[in-house]
Amino acid sequence: MPGTVYWEHFPHQADVGVRGLGETLEQAFEQAALAMTAAITDLDTVIPREALKISCSAPNVELLLAEWLNSLIFEMATRNMLFSRFEVHLEGNHLEANVRGEALDVARHHPAVEIKGATYTALKVGQQPDGRWLAQCVVDV
Numbered sequence: 001m002p003g004t005v006y007w008e009h010f011p012h013q014a015d016v017g018v019r020g021l022g023e024t025l026e027q028a029f030e031q032a033a034l035a036m037t038a039a040i041t042d043l044d045t046v047i048p049r050e051a052l053k054i055s056c057s058a059p060n061v062e063l064l065l066a067e068w069l070n071s072l073i074f075e076m077a078t079r080n081m082l083f084s085r086f087e088v089h090l091e092g093n094h095l096e097a098n099v100r101g102e103a104l105d106v107a108r109h110h111p112a113v114e115i116k117g118a119t120y121t122a123l124k125v126g127q128q129p130d131g132r133w134l135a136q137c138v139v140d141v
Helices: 025-040 061-079
Strands: 006-012 015-022 050-057 081-091 094-103 124-127 133-140
Touching (some): 025 061, 025 081, 025 124, 061 094, 061 133
Antiparallel strands (some): 006 015, 124 133
8 A cells, every 4th residue: 555654574485575665765675774673673562762873884785785684683682682663864875774672681672683783685675666775685584
């Protein structure tokens, strides 16, 4: 349905496909990040207490999506955090984002998987016939 912004998972063997759709490319990237967090835990359990800025670049928007998700995975692993709010700004093939989340609490978040990385499998970024933007790839769990 036009005007709808959302995220979803799609089937892919033992790994997890993450897909974001939005009215803008930035929204699609934000929704893909939400889909990735939702593969780990219930998004409603992640309180956006702490803010962090993330920057990354890549040669094209497809690779930028993988770089964005891998940057989030790195921050989650090194800071022992989960994120639930994403504000993405794109300028060409450079991304600046403000993300919010909190420290991982295993008893409250009940993490289902550990995501090792975003892959180039099913990597696709582009505008759809209905005008919405799609950003998707498979993440290795």
